[in-house]
Amino acid sequence: MSEPRAASARVRLSRDKVLQAAVSLADEIGIGELSMRRLAQELEVVPMALYKHVANKDELLDGMVDVIVREIDPPADEPAWRDVVRRRILSARSVLQRHQWARQVLETRTTKTPGVLAYMDSFIGIFLDRGFSVDLTHHVMHAIGSRMWGFTQELFTEPADQPDENAEEVDGAAQQAMLEEMSKRYPNVLRIAMASSHDEGRVVGQGCDDQFEFEFALDLLLNGIERLHAEGWTSARADRT
Known part of the structure; x- marks a missing residue:
């Protein structure tokens, strides 16, 4: 991890440069990991340098929306x-x-x-x-x-994966039990949710x-x-x- 540059060697920041860097960083690490401190590290400046261009994290996010x-x-x-x-x-x-x-x-x-x-x-x-x-x-x-x-x-979304050493066996049994229960209680929902008329190559992951x-x-x-x-x-x- 690089240290913030000295003032004389610091990159010249602008609001647009800060926002563009934030968008690129969010693309790389996700929005949950994005922070003012992490962004400052990416730009190799001290965090306070960012506050001359964006007042806080909310203003940063608003500006990122404008960029995209x-x-x-x-x-x-x-x-x-x-x-x-x-x-x-x-x-x-x-x-x-x-x-x-x-x-x-x-x-x-x-x-x-x-x-x-x-x-x-x-x-x-x-x-x-x-x-x-x-x-x-x-x-x-x-x-x-x-x-x-x-x-x-x-409407029909797949649950997030929960990795586990026995995940395949547990998920298979749990899914079968869930489908059997749904077929009894909500047959119409299950019928539509399980329908698929699309080519396999156009589906990303499971579902529609x-x-x-x-x-x-x-x-x-x-x-x-x-x-x-x-x-x-x-x-x-x-x-x-």
Whole structure:
């Protein structure tokens, strides 16, 4: 582990350099291990040097979010809103896949940073600039929700692995017992959870093909939005019916 450099030899820091280094370090060691002290060691400076650029850990995390948001492709300059939205959402998903820690940070941030606000503003603009009403766009943004950031909460998730010297035998027996119990108590849930119509090569680990499921739900949502827009849907009309 290298010692912090002397003041005369210290690297010239900037806020952007600190944030970029924090993103790279989180990619390497995970967000749970990231701290101001660990980041200072990575930059070979004393921890106090960081506080000239970020006030605390929360401000560091907010700034890291802004860094990764800038990696999301800008909206394409074309009239077909559906293709523009789809590509941008899938670009956001690609960014989260590069930065595995980012989803956790996005879900816990309460501050709307300039980068987040700019992304939301441009995302909303995709609809407004292509003829969507403010009313429909408002409800569309609610429907899209976290999907605009490239993730959704999965229904059927696999439990985290718990390594043990007898793990294979214990897990096999426990899993069989669990499946038998579920087949009695929750047969419909089990039937759907165990269904798999995807190619083996597209599934990462056990369970469903996350990318396929994400795009399937996204297309389903976009198809519905497209229909409402074509029908001139308004919330006032929906309330009356």
